[in-house]
Amino acid sequence: MANAYQRKKQPERVRQQLLEVAARLSLEQGIGAVTLDAVSQAAGVSKGGLLHHFPNKLALLDGLFDELVARFDRAIEEAMEGDDVERGRFTRAYLTVCFALDAEADGKGWQVLTIALLAEPHLKERWREWVARRADEFATTDSSPNCLLARFAADGVWLADLLESHEFDAATRALLFQNLKALSLQ
Amino acid sequence: MANAYQRKKQPERVRQQLLEVAARLSLEQGIGAVTLDAVSQAAGVSKGGLLHHFPNKLALLDGLFDELVARFDRAIEEAMEGDDVERGRFTRAYLTVCFALDAEADGKGWQVLTIALLAEPHLKERWREWVARRADEFATTDSSPNCLLARFAADGVWLADLLESHEFDAATRALLFQNLKALSLQ
DNA sequence: ATAAAGATACCGTCTGGACGGTTTGTCAAG
DNA sequence: CTTGACAAACCGTCCAGACGGTATCTTTAT
Numbered sequence A, B: 001m002a003n004a005y006q007r008k009k010q011p012e013r014v015r016q017q018l019l020e021v022a023a024r025l026s027l028e029q030g031i032g033a034v035t036l037d038a039v040s041q042a043a044g045v046s047k048g049g050l051l052h053h054f055p056n057k058l059a060l061l062d063g064l065f066d067e068l069v070a071r072f073d074r075a076i077e078e079a080m081e082g083d084d085v086e087r088g089r090f091t092r093a094y095l096t097v098c099f100a101l102d103a104e105a106d107g108k109g110w111q112v113l114t115i116a117l118l119a120e121p122h123l124k125e126r127w128r129e130w131v132a133r134r135a136d137e138f139a140t141t142d143s144s145p146n147c148l149l150a151r152f153a154a155d156g157v158w159l160a161d162l163l164e165s166h167e168f169d170a171a172t173r174a175l176l177f178q179n180l181k182a183l184s185l186q
Numbered sequence C: 001a002t003a004a005a006g007a008t009a010c011c012g013t014c015t016g017g018a019c020g021g022t023t024t025g026t027c028a029a030g
Numbered sequence D: 001c002t003t004g005a006c007a008a009a010c011c012g013t014c015c016a017g018a019c020g021g022t023a024t025c026t027t028t029a030t
Helices: A011-029 A036-042 A047-053 A057-081 A089-100 A106-119 A121-137 A145-163 A170-185 B011-029 B036-042 B047-053 B057-081 B089-100 B106-119 B121-137 B145-163 B170-185
Strands: none
Touching: A011 A036, A011 A047, A011 A057, A011 A106, A036 A047, A036 A057, A057 A089, A057 A106, A057 A121, A089 A145, A089 A170, A106 A121, A106 A145, A106 B106, A106 B145, A121 B145, A145 A170, A145 B106, A145 B121, A145 B145, A145 B170, A170 B145, B011 B036, B011 B047, B011 B057, B011 B106, B036 B047, B036 B057, B057 B089, B057 B106, B057 B121, B089 B145, B089 B170, B106 B121, B106 B145, B145 B170
16 A cells, blocks of 8 residues: 555456445445545545546446446346246346345445436436337337336335335245236236 | 515525425436525525525425425325225325326426435435335235235336336326226225 | 557645535514 | 524535656567
8 A cells, every 4th residue: 555656557456446345335325425535545546546547426437337237237137048938038037136136245236326326317318228228129028018017116126125115024025026027928 | 685684584485495496406407406505596595594494404305305295195195085995095096196297297396305315314214104104004905915016116117207217108108007006906 | 689668557635616504693573 | 672584704624636746567669
């Protein structure tokens, strides 16, 4: 730390570290805690260093968004692997991922996504693009009203997880999941 | 404006104006734009004046939350009036209100609720209380999994409206609404 | 092979502005 | 004449970003 000039350069590692730290900070202390100072310090980098990787704060949030969307995409793709029914496959994967998020260890880190998303009108736009791309991609298999409905419900459940507003028992939760999956097949 | 000492004193009016302005600001420019300076200025009041009505910023957000929840409650109650089927009545009202929000003129102002809600852990807690109270109140008529599901879907639709992430045609939207209402009756 | 010539990856400090909140003062109404 | 409803100036803090530097990588020319 004292002599960081000498230490090995590992830009990709540092960049990753910055994103991780930013996610963790926002999770633990709210989005307000994500300041350039706090993030850089927690990542063991100077503020100048942070600003080298992300030219401004918006770029940092963008990077965070990209990272999280990428994880989301991967999770969905993974969930689609083991499903050989075409109809509603994407929707079922979406359901699976959304319902699993609260249990998952690093799933908590996702929460920052929405917060930033809602706070930053700019990210709202990017999310819209994601939805549009996916809707287009799976138009032939997942565009039925029932699939749409199921995905909306998943969003609702995910929001409830985020806000911790509903106290489910696991059985009800599982039942909901089953019912929604059934909807995706009709 | 120049000489506000002379103008008629109308505390309730000013208070209301402050809340309205705060809602509008958060809607148009994000929650970050809701600063004491901006709100007070846009409401034609000095910052001292604002802080007379709301001793600190948290109190302002609280007031906003109260106002919005009150409107929500009123809207739900109103929607329940014309419904004489007991089973799922609350859920149908909830659906009606959520689906109507984007069309409503001042419905847009609601959006601030979530944003503030997600940003402020403190408001998250209060929202949880609202949900719990309602869930308890209508436990006998609206606690079925299908009702729960319908309400979650409504939340999802509402979120989509908020983020402007989905482009519905009116027909699909109406169909969703009908399907969900049907669910509340099963 | 190697040395010069950039390019890249950082560090540490400074600044200007925004923002929440305080204080003191002023006017009006009851 | 006391209290409530404001105004206006001010304070301390925090924060985004600029800036100028330094050390390490990579490429290129010889």
